[in-house]
Structures are given as C-alpha cells and as structure tokens.
Amino acid sequence: MQGVTILRKQRRWLLVFLLSVTVVLISIWVARSLLPAVPLGPQQTVYTRNPKMGIHTRLTDEVEEQKIKRSLEMVREMGAPWVVEYFPWAYIEDEPGRYNWVHADQVVAHASQQGLTLIARLGFVPQWARPKDTTPLYLDEKNFDDFAKFAALFAERYRGKVNYIILWNEPNLALEWGYAAPDAAKYTALLRAAYPLIKAAAPEVQVLAGALAPTLAPPGSEFGVNDLAFLQAMYDAGAAAYFDVLAIHAYGWHFDPDSPPDPAVVNFRRAELLREIMVKNGDAAKPAVITEGGWNDHPRWTRAVRPAQRITYTLRAYEIAQQEWPWLDALCLWVFRFPWDQNSYQDYFTFVRTDFEPKPIYTEVQRYARESTP
Amino acid sequence: MAGLALLIATSWGAWLLTAEQGAALLPFLRRDYTWQAIQERGVWRVGLDPSFPPFEMLDENGAPVGYDVDLAQALAATWGMRAEIVAVGFDSLPDTLKTGKIDSIVSAYPYDERLTQDFRFSTPYFDAGLRIAVPDDSPIRTLTDLTGRQVGVEWGSVGDMIGRRLQREGMIMTLKSFETPDQVISALLETQQVEAIFIDQVSLRQAQGAGLPLRGVDDPLESVPYVIVMPHRADTLQERIAGSLHLLQEHGVLSELEDRWFGARTLEEQNP
Numbered sequence: 203m204q205g206v207t208i209l210r211k212q213r214r215w216l217l218v219f220l221l222s223v224t225v226v227l228i229s230i231w232v233a234r235s236l237l238p239a240v241p242l243g244p245q246q247t248v249y250t251r252n253p254k255m256g257i258h259t260r261l262t263d264e265v266e267e268q269k270i271k272r273s274l275e276m277v278r279e280m281g282a283p284w285v286v287e288y289f290p291w292a293y294i295e296d297e298p299g300r301y302n303w304v305h306a307d308q309v310v311a312h313a314s315q316q317g318l319t320l321i322a323r324l325g326f327v328p329q330w331a332r333p334k335d336t337t338p339l340y341l342d343e344k345n346f347d348d349f350a351k352f353a354a355l356f357a358e359r360y361r362g363k364v365n366y367i368i369l370w371n372e373p374n375l376a377l378e379w380g381y382a383a384p385d386a387a388k389y390t391a392l393l394r395a396a397y398p399l400i401k402a403a404a405p406e407v408q409v410l411a412g413a414l415a416p417t418l419a420p421p422g423s424e425f426g427v428n429d430l431a432f433l434q435a436m437y438d439a440g441a442a443a444y445f446d447v448l449a450i451h452a453y454g455w456h457f458d459p460d461s462p463p464d465p466a467v468v469n470f471r472r473a474e475l476l477r478e479i480m481v482k483n484g485d486a487a488k489p490a491v492i493t494e495g496g497w498n499d500h501p502r503w504t505r506a507v508r509p510a511q512r513i514t515y516t517l518r519a520y521e522i523a524q525q526e527w528p529w530l531d532a533l534c535l536w537v538f539r540f541p542w543d544q545n546s547y548q549d550y551f552t553f554v555r556t557d558f559e560p561k562p563i564y565t566e567v568q569r570y571a572r573e574s575t576p
Numbered sequence: 577m578a579g580l581a582l583l584i585a586t587s588w589g590a591w592l593l594t595a596e597q598g599a600a601l602l603p604f605l606r607r608d609y610t611w612q613a614i615q616e617r618g619v620w621r622v623g624l625d626p627s628f629p630p631f632e633m634l635d636e637n638g639a640p641v642g643y644d645v646d647l648a649q650a651l652a653a654t655w656g657m658r659a660e661i662v663a664v665g666f667d668s669l670p671d672t673l674k675t676g677k678i679d680s681i682v683s684a685y686p687y688d689e690r691l692t693q694d695f696r697f698s699t700p701y702f703d704a705g706l707r708i709a710v711p712d713d714s715p716i717r718t719l720t721d722l723t724g725r726q727v728g729v730e731w732g733s734v735g736d737m738i739g740r741r742l743q744r745e746g747m748i749m750t751l752k753s754f755e756t757p758d759q760v761i762s763a764l765l766e767t768q769q770v771e772a773i774f775i776d777q778v779s780l781r782q783a784q785g786a787g788l789p790l791r792g793v794d795d796p797l798e799s800v801p802y803v804i805v806m807p808h809r810a811d812t813l814q815e816r817i818a819g820s821l822h823l824l825q826e827h828g829v830l831s832e833l834e835d836r837w838f839g840a841r842t843l844e845e846q847n848p
Contacts (some may be wrong), residue, residue: 502628509732512756546667562732
C-alpha cells in the first residue's frame with residue numbers, strides 16, 4: 203500500500219511539472235505574439251549628392267529582423283537611395299496558395315521606413331511548380347501562370363511600397379535557367395504571362411526585364427547566350443510590350459569604368475551596348491536600371507582589382523551614372539553585405555562585413571555621397 | 577526496464593558511432609576510407625588552385641609548383657608515398673573534396689569554422705593575417721607603441737579597415753593611405769612618411785625575402801590561418817597530417833619551405 207501511495211504522489215508531481223512546463227511555453231508563445239517586432243523607428247530620408255546611387259542587398263537568408271533593419275539603415279547612411287533585394291517565390295509560396303509573407307513584410311517595411319526605393323527581384327521556383335529533379339531556377343511554360351499570379355499578388359500586397367519588380371535573373375545563363383538551354387522567346391513568354399497581371403494589380407509598378415549576365419559565350423555554348431544577342435532576340439520575340447525598364451548587370455571585372463564599350467569585352471560600359479540595342483529597337487523612351495555590377499578586390503580572383511582601384515572605380519561609376527547616362531535611373535552595385543561569409547571571392551564584393559564592420563569602400567562612398575549634400 | 581536498457585544501449589551505440597572514442601573501441605564501425613584508399617594507391621591526391629604565388633602557381637612547363645606543392649610532397653614522403661597534385665578552381669575545391677575526387681585540399685586555404693560539419697582541418701601551417709611591420713631598427717614593439725604615430729596602409733585594404741576601426745575605438749594614430757602595397761613599404765623604408773605599416777603576412781614575408789629590412793611585431797591584428805582540409809570522416813588522415821606537420825616543424829622543414837618560396841629572412845620576428 204505504501205508503494206502505491208508513493209507512486210501516486212510521483213505521478214501527481216509529474217503532472218504538476220508537465221502542466222507548469224506547458225504554462226511556461228504558452229506564456230512565451232503569447233508574449234512573443236504580443237510583443238512588438240523590431241521597431242521600425244521614425245520615417246527616414248536618404249541624403250545624398252547622387253540620387254542614382256544604389257546597392258543590391260542580400261537579406262534573403264537574413265533571419266534576424268534587427269539585422270535586416272541595420273543593413274537598410276547602413277545603406278541609407280551610406281547615401282544610396284536605391285536597393286535591390288531578392289524575394290524567392292519558393293520561400294513565400296511553398297505550397298500552392300499558402301503564403302508566408304513574414305520575412306518579405308519585414309524587408310519591405312524597413313526599406314520603406316529608411317526612405318529607400320526598393321526594387322524587388324522575383325524568382326526561385328517552389329518544388330510544387332516544377333518537375334522533380336529540377337533546380338529551383340527551372341520553370342516550365344505550363345507553370346508561367348503560377349509565377350505570374352505570384353508576381354501579381356506580390357505587386358498588390360506591397361502597392362505603394364514596392365514600385366519596381368524584376369522578373370527573373372540572368373535568364374541568358376543555363377545555370378539561372380534551370381540548366382535548360384537559355385531561350386529568349388521562352389523568357390519573353392514568361393514576361394508576357396506576368397506583365398499584364400502585375401499591371402492589373404498595380405498599374406504604377408514598373409516591370410523590369412533582362413537582368414542579363416554579361417557574357418561572351420560563343421554561339422552554341424552550353425553555359426549561356428551572349429547578353430547582347432539575347433536582348434536582341436527578346437526584342438525579336440516581342441518583349442518590348444512586356445517590360446517598362448531594362449535591368450542591366452554591369453560588372454567591370456579588371457577594367458576601369460572608362461574603358462570603352464566593346465562587344466568582345468565585358469566591362470562596365472557594356473551597359474551602353476545594351477542601351478544601343480534598346481534604342482535600335484525603338485525603346486529609347488524606356489529607362490534602364492543597373493541592378494547588379496561593380497568591382498571585386500579579392501587578392502587572388504583573376505577578375506579582381508586592387509582595393510584602391512575598387513574604390514576609385516566605384517566612385518567614378520556613380521559619377522558616370524549621374525553625369526553621362528540620362529537613360530539610367532539607378533546604379534545598384536553588388537553587394538552590400540552577406541548574412542554570413544561566403545569564403546570565396548564573393549566576400550570581396552561586399553561593402554560591409556557580416557558583422558556590419560564597414561569596409562573602407564563603404565566609408566569612401568559615404569564620404570562621396572555626403573559631399574555638397576543638399 | 578527492458579525499454580530503459582534498450583534506450584541506453586541505443587544511446588551508447590549512437591555515441592560510439594559519432595564519438596572519436598568509438599573509432600578506437602570499435603574500429604569496424606567507423607573506418608577512415610580516405611586514408612585506406614590513400615594507402616592502397618600509395619598516392620595522396622591533393623587539390624589546389626595554382627593561381628596564388630608563391631603558395632601555388634604553374635611553372636613554364638605548366639606544372640604546379642610552390643610552397644603548398646612542396647609541403648604536400650614533404651607530408652606524403654613522411655608516409656612513404658607521393659602527392660599527386662590536382663588543379664581545381666579555388667571556389668570548387670570543397671565540392672571536389674566532397675565528391676571524393678581528391679583526398680585533401682592544400683591550397684592556402686583559410687580555416688573556416690562554418691565548414692567543420694563537413695570537413696576536418698589540420699592545425700595551421702601558415703598565418704597569412706595582418707601584421708604590424710616596422711623598419712628593423714624601429715623601437716616599436718607592440719600595437720600600443722603606435723600611439724601618436726603615423727601608420728601606412730593600402731587604401732581600401734583590410735589593414736585600412738582595421739586601422740580605421742582602431743581609430744574609432746580611441747587609438748590615437750594617423751593613418752596614411754597608399755594605392756599599392758609597394759607604395760606602403762616605400763613610404764616606410766624610403767621616404768619615411770610613416771613609422772609603421774599594416775600589411776598581410778604574405779606581402780611582409782615576400783618583402784623580407786627580397787631583402788628589405790622589415791620585421792613584423794606583436795601578434796597578428798587579424799589572423800588568417802592556412803590549413804589542410806580533409807573529408808569529415810578522415811580522422812586517421814587528420815592524425816597522420818598532424819603528426820607529420822609536427823615532425824616537419826621540428827626538423828625545420830617548414831622554415832626551409834618558407835625560405836625557398838619567400839626568400840630567406842634576415843631578421844627574427846619579434847613578439848612581446
């Protein structure tokens with residue numbers, strides 16, 4: 203009998219313990235739900251001498267909201283009014299019709315509060331919208347409408363806060379086209395599917411197309427299609443009616459920003475060759491935006507420059523954008539910061555370290571932006 | 577009771593499979609297949625990117641040469657084998673190792689704690705981090721000795737970044753920027769525009785090898801240890817490399833390699 207009593211007492215204590223744990227867990231969950239997220243802070247304005255300055259942030263995998271906010275604060279403090287950010291479709295709609303906007307909401311809200319003009323890049327296909335054994339960069343034509351519907355929902359949700367949307371990234375590379383052969387007509391079909399839906403949802407939103415990788419790939423290359431040829435093929439397929447702004451990638455590699463444009467060279471002024479194709483195809487009235495570009499100062503990457511050259515070239519590039527290219531709305535360089543070190547040459551494209559320590563290029567760009575600030 | 581016994585047995589088994597001790601107690605449960613394959617073929621396949629002199633580059637015949645090539649051969653020799661060098665792009669090295677096309681990476685590869693779930697690392701064999709360098713007759717011995725002095729950096733470099741950070745943290749010193757590492761060294765040794773410089777250990781060691789009267793003082797301002805990378809399950813290989821590196825260090829082989837590829841150092845480094 204005594205043994206049974208002890209057992210009952212033990213059970214009672216176990217029950218009390220489990221109940222206590224449950225109450226504590228529920229309290230934590232309720233507190234987390236009720237407590238405000240990272241405060242947005244006051245509405246900010248970007249002060250800069252060059253309103254075309256921009257940068258590509260990389261907040262996609264930044265899980266801490268405080269760091270999202272800090273990144274965008276630092277962009278504003280640097281004097282760049284434009285940011286490009288990636289919003290992967292698969293992260294938001296991982297099942298058909300089921301959406302998780304939490305992270306996207308945070309990025310859009312903080313960018314808006316910092317006074318930044320946000321260009322949203324959409325892509326990255328969820329598993330349900332592509333065949334098995336394909337990469338998230340593969341999309342069949344039969345799923346173009348799914349992507350278009352998502353893009354329109356995005357435009358509608360962030361109406362007034364996101365006025366620029368890029369459709370896909372570097373579709374002229376096999377890697378970015380799901381290892382299928384890059385096809386300008388197929389990409390144009392994607393634009394044709396998404397453009398009217400976005401415009402119906404938010405007519406003021408500017409749709410950006412292209413974002414082509416600068417490449418000298420020869421005809422028939424398995425890696426990709428020459429960007430100049432791909433853009434012309436887009437026009438030939440009727441793409442002009444389905445975008446408002448051309449997105450350009452303008453990397454300098456080891457050339458200075460004043461190296462003249464040449465179809466046989468990848469350099470910063472290759473952007474002018476893309477512009478020529480726009481004009482030739484009757485699209486002179488449309489603006490362009492450089493959504494990636496810049497220089498790298500990795501000590502061993504063959505396309506890198508010295509750190510001092512990177513600073514000089516970057517400042518000159520911002521000047522070219524402002525003084526010489528009236529057709530360009532913004533120059534957004536790659537890349538502000540990564541959430542973690544890539545441990546590759548990519549780390550040497552950044553302006554601040556993962557721990558937010560500003561690199562000298564950040565400080566020098568900030569100094570340039572603040573010179574004679576109105 | 578039976579359930580409890582089963583739980584304990586399962587936990588112990590899982591621990592054995594994952595812990596180092598497990599390999600010792602039950603070697604058949606966990607075998608270093610990398611080391612086994614190296615032994616069977618008598619060749620250690622080493623991946624490197626021959627584009628980073630003097631650690632690795634191609635000679636006039638297109639053959640890989642450099643500090644890391646010689647280090648790999650010296651290590652393999654301690655096991656009675658030879659190293660076979662496989663040229664791989666730097667960013668592809670980890671994936672090439674994962675797919676088993678090479679046994680190790682010896683390519684001036686910086687230690688990365690984020691990769692410890694995927695790979696094993698050797699102890700560092702070279703620290704390429706940022707140093708304070710001064711003329712050989714300078715009284716400067718430590719970072720704090722730089723207070724009130726002029727310090728040269730390459731504009732935009734890691735040295736520049738850390739110099740600015742030290743200033744933000746309250747250190748009183750004047751930073752002077754120059755566009756290239758050569759100009760930084762010249763400002764120190766020829767024009768005496770600065771009294772110390774922040775420079776990476778590779779550039780410093782190359783300057784010393786060229787006979788310039790420079791020495792590094794104090795600990796690195798930022799450490800960049802180069803390590804050998806191995807597959808995660810290659811615990812025996814890791815032990816072998818650790819033992820051989822120790823041996824090469826003791827016998828002065830690592831110093832010889834430095835002298836061979838950077839030039840002999842005329843002055844001893846001074847740490848506090």
